[in-house]
Amino acid sequence: MKRPPNFNRVARIYAPMEKLTFGPWLWRCRCCFIRELKTQRSGLVLGDGDGRFTANLLEENPLVLVDAVDASVEMLHKLRLNAGLRSARVRVHLADARAWVPEGSAYDLIATHFFLDCLTTAEVAELARRIRAQASADAVWVVSEFTIPDNWFGWLVAGPLVRALYLAFFVLTGLRVQRLPQYREAMAEAGWARIKEQRLLAGLLVGELWRAQ
Numbered sequence: 001m002k003r004p005p006n007f008n009r010v011a012r013i014y015a016p017m018e019k020l021t022f023g024p025w026l027w028r029c030r031c032c033f034i035r036e037l038k039t040q041r042s043g044l045v046l047g048d049g050d051g052r053f054t055a056n057l058l059e060e061n062p063l064v065l066v067d068a069v070d071a072s073v074e075m076l077h078k079l080r081l082n083a084g085l086r087s088a089r090v091r092v093h094l095a096d097a098r099a100w101v102p103e104g105s106a107y108d109l110i111a112t113h114f115f116l117d118c119l120t121t122a123e124v125a126e127l128a129r130r131i132r133a134q135a136s137a138d139a140v141w142v143v144s145e146f147t148i149p150d151n152w153f154g155w156l157v158a159g160p161l162v163r164a165l166y167l168a169f170f171v172l173t174g175l176r177v178q179r180l181p182q183y184r185e186a187m188a189e190a191g192w193a194r195i196k197e198q199r200l201l202a203g204l205l206v207g208e209l210w211r212a213q
């Protein structure tokens with residue numbers, strides 16, 4: 001297994017960089033199903049980064065406890081700061097999510113925002129199978145991802161943009177993956193069913209809600 005990318009260098013500038021390049025859109029994408037996450041009690045957020053989504057989740061759902069996994073110590077530091085007093089409901093795990101074995105009981109909420117794109121299709125497949133085994137029967141999984149629509153916008157804009165983002169993250173973090181994984185197929189084969197999706201920015205971004213089958 002190759003080393004995970006090193007996001008320590010970008011942890012401080014990650015949020016401002018995001019706002020500068022995508023304005024509010026990545027944030028809207030992460031939060032498009034947040035209202036449907038009010039009853040869950042045991043959350044697992046993989047590749048949580050600076051934890052802005054987790055902070056929002058803790059605010060919207062006052063009873064949820066979260067396991068947050070990330071390979072970057074600096075990102076996890078930011079996550080604790082962003083969660084503020086609510087960080088008492090978060091357990092942070094500095095780990096490679098591809099190899100991390102949860103100690104906890106069945107998760108009823110899994111979240112991966114702009115994280116699956118750091119993995120290969122085979123890695124997503126393995127992860128989705130492992131997480132399915134750790135999830136409750138009624139678990140939901142929220143996904144945010146970049147996509148390349150199969151139309152002129154995809155060929156002329158989204159495709160080149162995604163390639164440029166991969167190149168930038170290769171330079172900044174050493175991310176080896178250079179193409180979007182076929183995560184939908186991988187998740188479906190692992191026992192997850194997509195029940196909702198919301199497309200943003202002409203289909204460049206997608207927010208999805210999946211349920212354990």
Ligand SMILES: C[S@@+](CC[C@H](N)C(=O)[O-])C[C@H]1O[C@@H](n2cnc3c(N)ncnc32)[C@H](O)[C@@H]1O
Nearest residue numbers: 004007047048049070071072075096097113118
């Ligand atoms: C593109 S950032 C997304 C962060 C956050 N989820 C968001 O929505 O902004 C990817 C995050 O995944 C983490 N990451 C990448 N590969 C990882 C791995 N194999 N195991 C754990 N964390 C990983 C990085 O450290 C980084 O914080």
